[in-house]
Amino acid sequence: MEKNYYVCTGCGMLCDDIEVDVENNKINKVYTACRIGVAHMKDGKESAAFLVDNKPVDETTAISEAATILKNAKNPLIFGLGTSSNEAQKLAIELAKKTSATLDDASSFSLGEVIEALLNNKTKVCTLDDVRNKADVSIFWGTDPSDSHPRQLSKYAYFPRGTEKQRGWEEERTAICIDVRKSHTAKICGNYFFQIPPGGDAEFIDALIAALAGKLPKTSYNFPPKRILELANILKGAKFGVVFVGRGLVYSLENIEHFIRLMNALNEKANFHLVPMIRQYNTRGFNENLFKETGYVNSVKFEDGTVKHGPEYSVVESLKEKTVDAALIIGSDPFSILPRSIAKNLLEVPVIVLDPCETLTSRNAKVYISTAIDGVESGGSAIRMDGVKVDFKPAVETKRPSDETVLKKIMEAL
Numbered sequence: 001m002e003k004n005y006y007v008c009t010g011c012g013m014l015c016d017d018i019e020v021d022v023e024n025n026k027i028n029k030v031y032t033a034c035r036i037g038v039a040h041m042k043d044g045k046e047s048a049a050f051l052v053d054n055k056p057v058d059e060t061t062a063i064s065e066a067a068t069i070l071k072n073a074k075n076p077l078i079f080g081l082g083t084s085s086n087e088a089q090k091l092a093i094e095l096a097k098k099t100s101a102t103l104d105d106a107s108s109f110s111l112g113e114v115i116e117a118l119l120n121n122k123t124k125v126c127t128l129d130d131v132r133n134k135a136d137v138s139i140f141w142g143t144d145p146s147d148s149h150p151r152q153l154s155k156y157a158y159f160p161r162g163t164e165k166q167r168g169w170e171e172e173r174t175a176i177c178i179d180v181r182k183s184h185t186a187k188i189c190g191n192y193f194f195q196i197p198p199g200g201d202a203e204f205i206d207a208l209i210a211a212l213a214g215k216l217p218k219t220s221y222n223f224p225p226k227r228i229l230e231l232a233n234i235l236k237g238a239k240f241g242v243v244f245v246g247r248g249l250v251y252s253l254e255n256i257e258h259f260i261r262l263m264n265a266l267n268e269k270a271n272f273h274l275v276p277m278i279r280q281y282n283t284r285g286f287n288e289n290l291f292k293e294t295g296y297v298n299s300v301k302f303e304d305g306t307v308k309h310g311p312e313y314s315v316v317e318s319l320k321e322k323t324v325d326a327a328l329i330i331g332s333d334p335f336s337i338l339p340r341s342i343a344k345n346l347l348e349v350p351v352i353v354l355d356p357c358e359t360l361t362s363r364n365a366k367v368y369i370s371t372a373i374d375g376v377e378s379g380g381s382a383i384r385m386d387g388v389k390v391d392f393k394p395a396v397e398t399k400r401p402s403d404e405t406v407l408k409k410i411m412e413a414l
């Protein structure tokens, strides 16, 4: 019998080999997924919730209230969309244009700069399948996939057999971790773990560039030069190398250009590619969809047929400076992810939340609509963290509408 595979939307890896047992429209068992994926796939709910002022209403009332809020606003903020399909993201961009909104996602304070550099062809990229088939050296920098993307090392980077790497880990692959703490991934990398002090990434990059050029690598925190020279030698010998970049690295640098200089130095001596370690399943989709439309990956403001871009249009600055007068939050919880001093300004404007889960933000919202979980209860497409498009279908049915359906209805009601 042909097997029926599903895509897990639990993280940016979008594993497409998931099997499930469904009984009475409920997922009972999940095979192949990691612990995050299993919990995610079992998270579906059959019934929908439409709330206005935390009181149940029907769908039409909730949609009409949401449309009225956006119609009355001069500068609404549309934020989130990392767990929305490409189709919903494209509608959100249209909605932002129609309502002269500020539009942003969480990449403005995480990996947005990295994605922008990739989309502007500033360094070499590869797919996760290339990593599985060819990579002999993988560097995990400021990221701990063992915790955040649990199947990363087993499926792609370290343990698997690939077409050109038949024997898997250690014998044919070297995994290196550069981080400020001894994470689970660092422990797997053993002697290839390079622990640097918080904020020490820029100096480590400079020292590594010096070592690659055969110079003595120096850091103000006296990282043993011998170890950096050893690392440079491993990297110079890589036939197919990949650097998995995480938030830990990005937060530590003033800008990503510094790291791109290292990628260039690596590519003068060897063959290195960059893959961003994206957490939410379709953050990259949002960045790419917005980039195609505007040339920017986040932090934009639509006005009179034009688009403005800059840090002042990021969620953080918009809320801090109170420049927005309403908010549509899709699949995100600013009260949990932003500093309280900034998120609290959302209490001063009418907020609409679309999210499968009740959150701190939804509890403070004027309108809350519980939407379907993509890949579990609704279908669509997404862009995997390495830029590969993935289609997904629902495993169970629900009365909860998808983000795409709700956004379509809000557009119609405007």
Ligand code: SF4
Pocket: 008, 009, 010, 011, 012, 013, 014, 015, 032, 033, 034, 035, 036, 037, 038, 149, 150, 151, 152
């Ligand atoms: Fe799902 Fe990510 Fe785990 Fe794969 S690694 S099963 S996509 S949560």
